[in-house]
Amino acid sequence: MRVAVPDVLTGYTGGAKHVDADGTTITELLEDMDRRYAGVRFRIVNERGQLRPHVRIFVNREMIEGLDQPVSANDEVVIIQALSGG
């Protein structure tokens, strides 16, 4: 499926703002993204498997409630990385 990547992570995707990745859940999707774009998963989730602060993931324009949320091939996935601080 198509995944929109925030600007702050495009250093991991070779500059691509949209990438393809597969999986039946968000967890699997992030693992597949990491196989294709080394290092990107650890910038989205920490070592406890939790979304890092200010990261949000939307599926078909609805914010996910957990990383085990199912996804399918035609879903639109958008990863948002808010910036804060100075």
Next chain:
Amino acid sequence: MSESTNNPPQRAGRLFEPLGEVGSFDPGRHDPVDLEGLTVLIGTRKGAFFLCADDGRAAYSLQGPAFLGHIIHHAVADPRDHRTILLAARTGHLGPTVFRSTDFGKTWKEARRPPAFDRPKDGRVCDVVEQVFCLAPGLPSEHDTWYAGTSPEGLFRSEDGGDTWSPVAGWNDNPMWMQWTGDGKEANPDGSPLHSILVDPRDGKHIYIATSSGGCFESEDGGASWKPINQGLVSPVPREITEYGYDPHCMVMHPRDPDLLYQQNHCGIYSKRRHDAKWRRIGDNMPRDVGDIGFAIALDPRDPMTAWVFPMDGTDVWPRTSPGAKPAVYRTRDGGESWQRLDQGLPKRAWYTVLRQCMAVDDGDPLGVYFGTTNGEVWGSTNAGEEWRCLAAHLPHVYSVETVRLDR
């Protein structure tokens, strides 16, 4: 020490190109860097900068930033090969990592497995690495060994030059970890780091560490077990327990006399020999109107009795600026029995702080001393502190200053 079982999956290394078209938030965004000779490495809130000295240390040229926008808590060169540089980095909310260059800063790679905690078994709150705070090389005979200290107070080891990091389980999973560190209950506003890692040059299994909310600890078995060594220190809060609950700001070991430790503590300046029962408060000999509160301390590698500190105002709400807003370095040449004020060339009034990793010496003769400030200045002296000049200004908030002589 056990291998991690819950670390992020291994990843292929990612090469950051130093030049070219990059996005506005590209993690690899930086100006060209190509370092040579005596170099001052500067970690800042917005990236890494470098000052390269000419042969006589008459002029220093500024390079960088590398990794603009990243918080660089520590920039350290490998004293074993004089060409490798490691950066302890974090970008906003993207979490901690380590960047490495093995070609004098020209190209960089991110660690394939950055420091990350194993899943704790004791219900602690602090179970995620927020910052890689400090980096320390292993022994000269251990070519690729590095240690990293993190916030919360984690200890990690790499045996491949900083590419992959494993928890030092004897510390991170120690049954006393929650009591020793406070598990975040005593966290500083910017986090509670494990900020000092000292490896005995005679015995790589003999290691000291210091943490902000626990104190100083010693291991004689490569990190498998630890004991607190805090007797004699003053605690910032009244408490009955005397083995831990102290606030060393920076602990250093003399390279030629590794049994001699110094520390700048939240509550004074201390020294201790390895088998002494207690730390001795050598800061009591500082002028009363200046006091002995500060963050940083640096030693003369040729003389175990010589040290430099940068006192700060620790009265009422702790402004942490220089006492009376009059910046000065203080030096002892007799192990703390007496101290001399060294402020020639420094501003008459200024309101900055010198943080715990922001004072360093070089290998010149006379010795060079350097410090970085929270208002983005780097000051240097090429005569052991007698005279100072500003080597760089208008940088971001300085988090670390180190030196190295890079061999081309």
